[in-house]
Amino acid sequence: MFAVSDEGTAPSATLVIFGATGDLTRRLLVPSLANLMRDGLLARDFTILGVSFEPGDDLRLRETLGEFCQECGPAWSDLQSRIHYVEGDFLDDATYAAVGAKLADIGHGSAGFYLAVAPKFFGEIAERLGRAGLLEERDGAFRRICIEKPFGHDLASARALNARLLAVADETQIYRIDHFLGKETVQNIMVTRFANNLLEAVWNHRYIDHVQITAAETVGVEKRGSYYDATGALRDMVPNHLFQLLAAIGMEPPNSFGAEAIRTEKAKVIEAIRRVKPHEAEQYSARGRYGTGRSGETEVVAYDAEPNVDPAGSTETYVALKLYVDNWRWAGVPFFLRTGKRLSARDTEIVVAFKPAPYALFHDTAASRLPPNIMTIQIQPDEGLSLSLSAKKPGPRIDIVPVDLAFSYADRFKVGRSTGYETLLYDMLVGDQTLFQRADMIESGWAAVQPFLEGWVSGGEVETYEAGGAGPAGADRLIGREGRAWHRLG
Numbered sequence: 001m002f003a004v005s006d007e008g009t010a011p012s013a014t015l016v017i018f019g020a021t022g023d024l025t026r027r028l029l030v031p032s033l034a035n036l037m038r039d040g041l042l043a044r045d046f047t048i049l050g051v052s053f054e055p056g057d058d059l060r061l062r063e064t065l066g067e068f069c070q071e072c073g074p075a076w077s078d079l080q081s082r083i084h085y086v087e088g089d090f091l092d093d094a095t096y097a098a099v100g101a102k103l104a105d106i107g108h109g110s111a112g113f114y115l116a117v118a119p120k121f122f123g124e125i126a127e128r129l130g131r132a133g134l135l136e137e138r139d140g141a142f143r144r145i146c147i148e149k150p151f152g153h154d155l156a157s158a159r160a161l162n163a164r165l166l167a168v169a170d171e172t173q174i175y176r177i178d179h180f181l182g183k184e185t186v187q188n189i190m191v192t193r194f195a196n197n198l199l200e201a202v203w204n205h206r207y208i209d210h211v212q213i214t215a216a217e218t219v220g221v222e223k224r225g226s227y228y229d230a231t232g233a234l235r236d237m238v239p240n241h242l243f244q245l246l247a248a249i250g251m252e253p254p255n256s257f258g259a260e261a262i263r264t265e266k267a268k269v270i271e272a273i274r275r276v277k278p279h280e281a282e283q284y285s286a287r288g289r290y291g292t293g294r295s296g297e298t299e300v301v302a303y304d305a306e307p308n309v310d311p312a313g314s315t316e317t318y319v320a321l322k323l324y325v326d327n328w329r330w331a332g333v334p335f336f337l338r339t340g341k342r343l344s345a346r347d348t349e350i351v352v353a354f355k356p357a358p359y360a361l362f363h364d365t366a367a368s369r370l371p372p373n374i375m376t377i378q379i380q381p382d383e384g385l386s387l388s389l390s391a392k393k394p395g396p397r398i399d400i401v402p403v404d405l406a407f408s409y410a411d412r413f414k415v416g417r418s419t420g421y422e423t424l425l426y427d428m429l430v431g432d433q434t435l436f437q438r439a440d441m442i443e444s445g446w447a448a449v450q451p452f453l454e455g456w457v458s459g460g461e462v463e464t465y466e467a468g469g470a471g472p473a474g475a476d477r478l479i480g481r482e483g484r485a486w487h488r489l490g
């Protein structure tokens with residue numbers, strides 16, 4: 001059960017941020033906390049305790065974070081006075097003693113520890129928090145850990161990290177972040193499906209031909225070459241973000257809106273993703289790496305020429321997969337997933353393509369082919385939902401054309417400024433784990449991509465695609481084998 005007051009305010013607590021001077025804290029965490037403050041969702045005595053190895057003090061951290069919060073308004077000045085700092089090495093037990101002393105000083109029993117740090121520190125910090133007794137929940141107060149991605153590098157490392165965390169904390173204390181789950185449109189998928197009987201009736205292999213899940217970006221690898229080159233598009237986006245979208249589309253109706261009921265249904269879908277054999281990896285995937293080209297009006301360099309990237313390596317910046325979900329509802333329905341950098345448009349969307357209506361009726365008409373019904377869930381940008389139906393073009397002949405029924409969030413709702421992290425931080429503070437990954441979801445996600453990681457080691461093609469284009473031709477071949485085509489980007 002969540003601890004939320006009548007006004008929806010989260011209980012008094014301290015958020016301890018490891019990596020308090022880093023990019024994530026400045027760009028996302030602090031502005032999100034200021035937004036929550038503005039909306040009256042944080043307790044009036046909510047406190048931030050920053051931890052980092054950089055020399056500094058309370059005042060300095062307040063100033064540094066303030067620079068990134070210039071548009072945060074009066075909520076910020078209120079919050080700013082409750083920011084504290086502990087300088088220390090994450091691998092030194094003395095740091096944890098100092099954090100413990102500071103927490104005792106602040107006086108809230110409840111604390112969330114947010115690990116906004118490099119992944120190599122996740123297990124280390126959690127173990128040290130455990131050893132210092134900081135994860136013990138006493139007198140009704142909570143102690144929770146938030147872990148950023150990447151959660152592991154493959155199946156074995158994800159299992160090992162789960163084991164380390166679960167040795168010092170209970171699953172109910174662990175909040176594994178997948179920021180896609182903080183997106184409003186992603187949260188809406190479940191409501192769209194289960195609050196509209198019309199849709200649920202046709203949401204299965206009898207009516208759905210295939211599903212496409214796309215996360216296309218126009219940006220390149222930016223300053224993250226050393227992380228990305230060791231990671232690649234598959235690890236970076238698929239077992240986490242894209243599988244969460246797949247789970248929302250594929251899950252069975254949960255018994256309730258309780259966190260465990262929802263996570264159990266999602267976990268079952270991820271678990272049901274067919275595990276291909278490593279030698280089949282090439283047949284079910286396509287990979288690419290961006291070459292030179294354009295991003296808008298600007299000429300851009302190839303991935304090979306980006307800083308901190310091995311030009312002779314084979315890290316993919318684009319991946320497309322053909323997957324099956326082996327259960328009753330989805331038997332035989334292919335799920336095509338694709339994600340890549342330096343593509344023609346920023347476009348995160350899910351396309352559900354329905355089977356065409358039986359054709360016989362239109363046989364003797366001018367309708368040479370029936371366009372299938374397509375439902376598009378636009379996750380970003382221009383969040384919304386559209387459904388293409390077939391209509392008769394006015395005129396003496398039966399001429400059938402697709403027409404759109406469309407809904408846009410911006411037109412329908414007054415959407416306030418948000419980073420997407422507000423919901424996640426608030427949920428952590430009130431103890432709602434619905435939008436966080438459970439250990440089993442993470443592990444089955446990795447288990448489904450593991451055969452690709454293994455299969456690709458023995459070769460296969462990583463095609464060069466033009467920056468600013470639609471991605472490698474191999475991805476078109478992958479989806480095109482049975483006459484299907486990708487939805488146009490943008």
Ligand code: BG6
Nearest residue numbers: 149179180215217236237348380
């Ligand atoms: C991150 C990936 O998790 O998600 C990035 O590491 C990617 O490579 C980003 O750019 C995409 O998120 P969003 O919210 O911008 O679509």
